[in-house]
Amino acid sequence: MWAAPRLNSWRWRSRFGSAAVFHVKHAAPFCFVPSSGRGILPIQRERATTRIIAIANQKGGVGKTTTAVNLAACLAAAERRTLLLDIDPQGNATSGLGFAQAAGPGVYELLAGEAKVAEAARPTSVPGLDLVPASDRLIGAELELASAPRREARLKEALNVEAEGYAYVVIDCPPSLGLLTVNALTAAHSVLIPLQCEYYALEGLARIIDAVRLCRMRLNPGLAIEGIVLTMYDARLNLCEQVEQEVRRHFPREVFRTVIPRNVRLSEASSFGKPVILYDIRSAGAEGYLRLAKEIIDGAAKSSRQGT
Numbered sequence: 571m572w573a574a575p576r577l578n579s580w581r582w583r584s585r586f587g588s589a590a591v592f593h594v595k596h597a598a599p600f601c602f603v604p605s606s607g608r609g610i611l612p613i614q615r616e617r618a619t620t621r622i623i624a625i626a627n628q629k630g631g632v633g634k635t636t637t638a639v640n641l642a643a644c645l646a647a648a649e650r651r652t653l654l655l656d657i658d659p660q661g662n663a664t665s666g667l668g669f670a671q672a673a674g675p676g677v678y679e680l681l682a683g684e685a686k687v688a689e690a691a692r693p694t695s696v697p698g699l700d701l702v703p704a705s706d707r708l709i710g711a712e713l714e715l716a717s718a719p720r721r722e723a724r725l726k727e728a729l730n731v732e733a734e735g736y737a738y739v740v741i742d743c744p745p746s747l748g749l750l751t752v753n754a755l756t757a758a759h760s761v762l763i764p765l766q767c768e769y770y771a772l773e774g775l776a777r778i779i780d781a782v783r784l785c786r787m788r789l790n791p792g793l794a795i796e797g798i799v800l801t802m803y804d805a806r807l808n809l810c811e812q813v814e815q816e817v818r819r820h821f822p823r824e825v826f827r828t829v830i831p832r833n834v835r836l837s838e839a840s841s842f843g844k845p846v847i848l849y850d851i852r853s854a855g856a857e858g859y860l861r862l863a864k865e866i867i868d869g870a871a872k873s874s875r876q877g878t
């Protein structure tokens with residue numbers, strides 16, 4: 571269960587910077603990431619309207635779901651009402667929040683026009699975080715969508731969520747660039763790309779960035795890159811450091827300053843059906859995602875980690 575009293579008074583000081591203060595229940599001290607310029611795409615400032623962020627990378631196992639679940643939970647903990655959409659038929663975000671796939675309307679019903687967001691969204695154990703779960707029916711959705719009218723825009727049409735009062739909608743995409751991901755990219759304001767520090771990381775990155783460009787040209791001209799977040803980072807490995815340097819050299823302003831460390835508490839939390847802030851808020855994984863949420867809320871530049 572949500573440990574509200576503990577969280578309310580909890581104050582987090584980053585290991586990486588003395589000015590870094592994240593006060594979960596009080597938005598005012600959200601102050602530590604200095605803004606330092608703009609990337610190739612506009613930097614996003616906090617806004618009153620709903621912001622839809624697709625978490626996408628065609629490569630499997632890079633931390634999309636872990637990022638979607640924990641980022642959504644941290645945004646909600648920062649008092650930004652958030653909706654998490656699990657559009658991956660694997661349903662990992664759904665089970666990662668402790669939900670079974672089968673019960674009630676979910677993302678399939680949204681895509682099919684059989685349910686509205688308000689009918690499909692379930693409250694989760696994190697106050698302010700709702701989930702539209704994946705369901706077994708989603709497995710056939712790519713095939714069904716292929717012959718549907720406006721097949722790339724089904725999710726966009728379903729996501730008329732401003733009236734529901736969400737500050738953020740986070741979409742967990744499957745590991746492909748098929749129609750489900752294309753629907754997410756068409757519906758989203760921006761795409762956040764989790765990148766695991768490994769060989770060939772840059773090649774994978776080039777593919778998803780190409781897909782974003784294509785989507786911007788054909789389907790969603792306003793689609794921005796929210797940022798690239800390095801995941802499962804192990805500071806002891808030279809490879810991680812090398813990949814980080816390469817990625818930051820190629821995308822100096824797009825890479826988030828925050829790096830998500832490899833941290834077993836993150837995998838443990840999802841096996842218990844919880845976001846990590848409800849499982850071990852003092853873990854390095856929780857710190858990472860709280861910082862990432864703060865960077866997104868601040869709309870700070872995603873330049874290299876100065877002074878860290």
Ligand SMILES: Nc1ncnc2c1ncn2[C@@H]1O[C@H](COP(=O)(O)OP(=O)(O)OP(=O)(O)O)[C@@H](O)[C@H]1O
Pocket residue numbers: 629630631632633634635636637658660662743744745801802803830831832833834836837838840855
């Ligand atoms: N920072 C981390 N530290 C340790 N383990 C992690 C971390 N991030 C993710 N994992 C683990 O790595 C595995 C893959 O992560 P995740 O499911 O988030 O990736 P994904 O990109 O969503 O995968 P898929 O492409 O299959 O949807 C999971 O077992 C997850 O618990």
Ligand SMILES: [Mg+2]
Pocket residue numbers: 634635636658662743744
């Ligand atoms: Mg996943």
